[in-house]
Amino acid sequence: MRADARRNLGKIVEAAAAVMAERGPAAPMDLIARRAGVGVGTLYRRFPDRAALLAAMGEHYVHSLAEALDRAAEREPDAWSALRAFVLWTGDAGRGALAAALAVLPEEATAGPGFMEIRARWLERLAVLVRRAQADGRMRADVTADDVVALLNLFACHPGSLPAHVASRPAWFLGLMLDGMSAGAAPH
Amino acid sequence: MRADARRNLGKIVEAAAAVMAERGPAAPMDLIARRAGVGVGTLYRRFPDRAALLAAMGEHYVHSLAEALDRAAEREPDAWSALRAFVLWTGDAGRGALAAALAVLPEEATAGPGFMEIRARWLERLAVLVRRAQADGRMRADVTADDVVALLNLFACHPGSLPAHVASRPAWFLGLMLDGMSAGAAPH
DNA sequence: CGTAACCGGAATATCATCATCCGCTAAGGA
DNA sequence: TCCTTAGCGGATGATGATATTCCGGTTACG
Numbered sequence A, B: 001m002r003a004d005a006r007r008n009l010g011k012i013v014e015a016a017a018a019v020m021a022e023r024g025p026a027a028p029m030d031l032i033a034r035r036a037g038v039g040v041g042t043l044y045r046r047f048p049d050r051a052a053l054l055a056a057m058g059e060h061y062v063h064s065l066a067e068a069l070d071r072a073a074e075r076e077p078d079a080w081s082a083l084r085a086f087v088l089w090t091g092d093a094g095r096g097a098l099a100a101a102l103a104v105l106p107e108e109a110t111a112g113p114g115f116m117e118i119r120a121r122w123l124e125r126l127a128v129l130v131r132r133a134q135a136d137g138r139m140r141a142d143v144t145a146d147d148v149v150a151l152l153n154l155f156a157c158h159p160g161s162l163p164a165h166v167a168s169r170p171a172w173f174l175g176l177m178l179d180g181m182s183a184g185a186a187p188h
Numbered sequence C: 001c002g003t004a005a006c007c008g009g010a011a012t013a014t015c016a017t018c019a020t021c022c023g024c025t026a027a028g029g030a
Numbered sequence D: 001t002c003c004t005t006a007g008c009g010g011a012t013g014a015t016g017a018t019a020t021t022c023c024g025g026t027t028a029c030g
Helices: A003-023 A029-036 A040-046 A050-075 A079-092 A095-107 A115-135 A145-156 A170-181 B003-023 B029-036 B040-046 B050-075 B079-092 B095-107 B115-135 B145-156 B170-181
Strands: none
Touching: A003 A029, A003 A040, A003 A050, A029 A040, A050 A079, A050 A115, A079 A115, A079 A145, A079 A170, A115 A145, A145 A170, A145 B145, A145 B170, A170 B145, A170 B170, B003 B029, B003 B040, B003 B050, B029 B040, B050 B079, B050 B115, B079 B115, B079 B145, B079 B170, B115 B145, B145 B170
């Protein structure tokens, strides 16, 4: 594969994530191509249909998400801090990535080859972290890993249509919900 | 105005709220008409364009929202309980109404005659409630009324695209954020 | 019972997006 | 340096969805 082709491929995946984060999974292909600085033809040559593009995006970003979780787990001293750090990381670093990986993708791109495996592994690690934080008495016992994922989803789905007050301080709101999940909060 | 005409008008506003809650403010007029059990013609005769329809919806639902807040303030013994009751009420009773009044409307229907006044009054009452709850030491001091509104917005914007895990138990998630706002939670 | 207001939805106009195709460009090897 | 060919980009026609109009039929109300 020629060098420029490879370069463009990367640009397209990134652009797709960015545009879809703003306009949802049905965003016009035109926009994605333009954002990538590429003609529509190039886009279609590389990805015969939308599903293929979504699959590529999914694989790429779920991977980066899993990496971030592992990084947090290594660096932070305990499970609860790691969970917290990870959730807050999603708030500033990779909103587009999140929207892509969590909210947009599962609909159609679930079939990717490495996608399901890495996603499952990621979910499992998250669940372990949750259980550990609960065992440490730092996290409410009635909160599940799925709840954490749902929380991320809530913030990831269509950042473009998020209330401005939330969009401008995502970390603050994520922190609020984390506080609600912490052991200190009233369990009802 | 003939009796059936008036009846239909009500049905249309309700249908518009329901459909727009699911599909956003750009939902097809067809759908709205069908949901109302009415022909498209009737819809257009009553509301010359989308903006008119949005305005009508806005007035109607902001009103009902203000009523709910006042009701909660009367019934509950203290400010924090009232706030909590109101927020949780939005979770089950009137999601469509919320989506309409908070997320969908401000974009275009802000110009309605009674709209701005009642909205401002509502916001003011909400702010009073927040200040009282904070004075009572039941609510975190760094949370503002705008934050509460943003929270509602977060759940109201496009229920159709909410993660299933959230959509099926809205009250649970709202409760989580309320817990995060309560005085008990760690302020950081 | 008459009439005029009102209804419904078929028909048309409009528009945005998809997806293809082909002449041009330039990457990379000899 | 030059040649070959993978690769590029965007104009183009097809397609499907939505807005909006219009009129024959219906029904509320005096």
